[in-house]
Amino acid sequence: MKQTSSEDKILSIDIGGSHVKATILDNEGALLMDYEKIVTPPSPKPKQLIEVIQQLIKAFPVYDKVSVGFPGYVKNGVIFTAPNLGTDAWKGFDLAENLEQALGKPTKVVNDADMQGLGVVQGVGFEMVVTLGTGFGTAFLSDGYLLPHLEIAHHPITKSKTYDDYIGEKALEKEGEEKWNDRLKYIIGILKTVFNYDTLYIGGGNSRKIKFKLDDNIKIISNRDGIKGGARLWKQDKRENLITALKQNQ
Template sequence: MASEKTRAVGIDIGGTGIKGGIVDLEKGELVSDRIKVSTPPGAEPDDVLTAVRTVLDTLDVADSDYALGVAFPAIVKNGRTLSAANVSDKWIDFPAETFFEEGLGRDIHFANDADVAGVAEVRFGAAKGAAGLTILTTLGTGIGSAMIYDGTLIPNSELGHLQRAKHGKDAEAYAAYSAMERDALNWEEWAARLQWYYSHVEFLFSPDLFVVGGGVSKHADKFLHLLELKTPILPAVHRNNAGIIGAAALSLGAAPHLDETVTTK
């Protein structure tokens, strides 16, 4: 049987679905089925907690000794959620970590969903060993972001909310995958919007690597080659499992420095 130090449970809470699985922390792979339930309508705290319990019960780990990490779509600081992306406004300035720990009867590690996806890609994916500044973006209902410098996570970057001057919309309203679906754009038309977004982020931060995550990353061959950037841009390896893997990877209370294998310049 694998040690509880080499396996952990990750839960990824999103606006439409709540996913979970058991993760091998040495390989960065799921060693169980990925369990998914729908996010309850309105996504209020008590209902989300019930859904998380359902995922843990289905995985048969509710009473296990595995460490548990939980990813959530909000700014997370000192265990409190300071925003609410596609969930109830009741999460704003809410003691979420304590709420989950008391409701589940166990300690957890609680973090922003895009940040943990970044952790997964740095430890086990497209950004492993990358030096300098890596910016991961998740393209979905919104645009999540993670900034990692020489293996150290800079949390809660929220680069999906960069404002488009004179347009009255932020970046994710204009360029998220949901905008492509909403406005019935083809890949070329959507790539034109992404070109604006990534060029703007590139100008502001001069990153060394972009990693594109979210479910749409499986279609990277449809749009990444259409972007003209100075910065290398790669699809995420773990796609929609990145939140589960990253949450599990942080569940043992790891230090902010994520990867000892960073290649220095």
């Protein structure tokens, strides 16, 4: 697959449960335009969502590559789960290939928290990203490179609730901000013990509702920062190619 050149322009798309957002980045992740957004249809089918993306970007400047963050488990551009969009309609759908055909440009698709993580991490040590929105997203990076994705959102945290159930948008609406903050504090304690991260980044629309003091190695990030990960996503190939070359020479 073609590598990113120093002059490539990258269309970076963030698919969320409430909105689809997009902008154009340069090769270093700087925004070349303000990001635009459009409402995500309720439980959209794949073809419908691709049409929404085409509508959103119809007036965008020319771009060379496409990076997409998707709210679910993604492997090699294929969707396995889409808890906030409808897994039944999406399971097994090759979003990368279909978008590449629809937009006519090389396309990469990863989990949305993974792409946000690429946009915000410092690239030093073991860094973890969580997103607090419709659900609970997570990403793990070592020295700036993505590690295999884990869908912690689907893991049980109580006998009857997953992380999505416990700390997602519906829980916030049902329990209120005070109890939701207590739950988040409890979750952070678990993450700190289990993963022993060097830095934890917290993003997503509900991160602004945090009311308690965070540790010094925990940082609040914005969606605007996260969408910049669309440029770094293409640079991950360099590490993958190096690993492949080392294995071939053994």
